[in-house]
Amino acid sequence: MKLTLAFSPVVCSLVPYVLLTEAGAEFDTLNIDMSRDEHHSPEYLRINPKGKIPTLIIDGYPLTENVAIQIWISRTFPQAGLLPQDPLEQAKAISIMSWCAAGLHPKITQQARPERYCAIEGTADSVKALGSESLFEMLAIADTMLAGREWFLDQFSCADVYFYWIFRRSGFLKPDLARFTHCVAHMQRVEMRPSVQKLLAFEAEVKAQFALVK
Numbered sequence: 696m697k698l699t700l701a702f703s704p705v706v707c708s709l710v711p712y713v714l715l716t717e718a719g720a721e722f723d724t725l726n727i728d729m730s731r732d733e734h735h736s737p738e739y740l741r742i743n744p745k746g747k748i749p750t751l752i753i754d755g756y757p758l759t760e761n762v763a764i765q766i767w768i769s770r771t772f773p774q775a776g777l778l779p780q781d782p783l784e785q786a787k788a789i790s791i792m793s794w795c796a797a798g799l800h801p802k803i804t805q806q807a808r809p810e811r812y813c814a815i816e817g818t819a820d821s822v823k824a825l826g827s828e829s830l831f832e833m834l835a836i837a838d839t840m841l842a843g844r845e846w847f848l849d850q851f852s853c854a855d856v857y858f859y860w861i862f863r864r865s866g867f868l869k870p871d872l873a874r875f876t877h878c879v880a881h882m883q884r885v886e887m888r889p890s891v892q893k894l895l896a897f898e899a900e901v902k903a904q905f906a907l908v909k
């Protein structure tokens with residue numbers, strides 16, 4: 696099986712990169728420099744007409760949407776135990792992944808790209824403030840979910856990796872996250888995993904390559 700992950704530093708392609716690594720899958724990456732708008736190039740739009748990262752190309756088929764990619768990886772490499780087998784436990788993991796995709800992620804985008812939410816001049820700060828208020832409300836819920844626990848579920852799962860990305864990305868935009876102590880401890884635990892260490896090293900390498908071509 697040939698696997699290619701469309702990857703860009705900092706963004707949510709981190710999640711499938713870590714999961715494929717956890718699974719011991721062989722894969723390569725198609726590195727996309729979003730600062731040069733490569734995700735809107737004709738070549739990339741032929742792969743993913745939505746112009747979004749990530750895409751996982753599986754034997755030539757471009758699978759899009761992070762939650763679908765995560766479920767595919769988990770089911771294809773069941774020995775990695777990335778999704779629980781028990782139907783309710785599995786649904787709990789998918790519930791958290793869906794919340795990351797549909798609840799939390801759009802609030803991050805609202806801060807990074809306020810112009811997409813309101814075109815009226817002078818409103819960017821207000822759009823960002825509303826986005827961060829709502830993001831903080833959701834992070835407070837996640838903090839309660841993680842209180843006294845190592846992972847969201849009884850075992851490490853996809854949900855931990857997706858939420859790790861959300862929390863890390865939120866920190867880049869608004870570094871005042873120290874009050875979410877359980878989320879901070881969770882982030883530190885996730886970062887101790889060899890798969891995440893590999894991702895961090897790879898991300899730094901790709902960032903350096905992109906800086907060289909600028």
Ligand SMILES: N[C@@H](CCC(=O)N[C@@H](CS)C(=O)NCC(=O)O)C(=O)O
Pocket residue numbers: 706707708734746747748749759760761762796
């Ligand atoms: N619904 C998609 C959203 C993916 C997404 O928004 N990715 C961001 C990076 S984190 C992106 O490609 N942004 C480019 C853009 O919106 O122009 C998914 O869950 O995979």
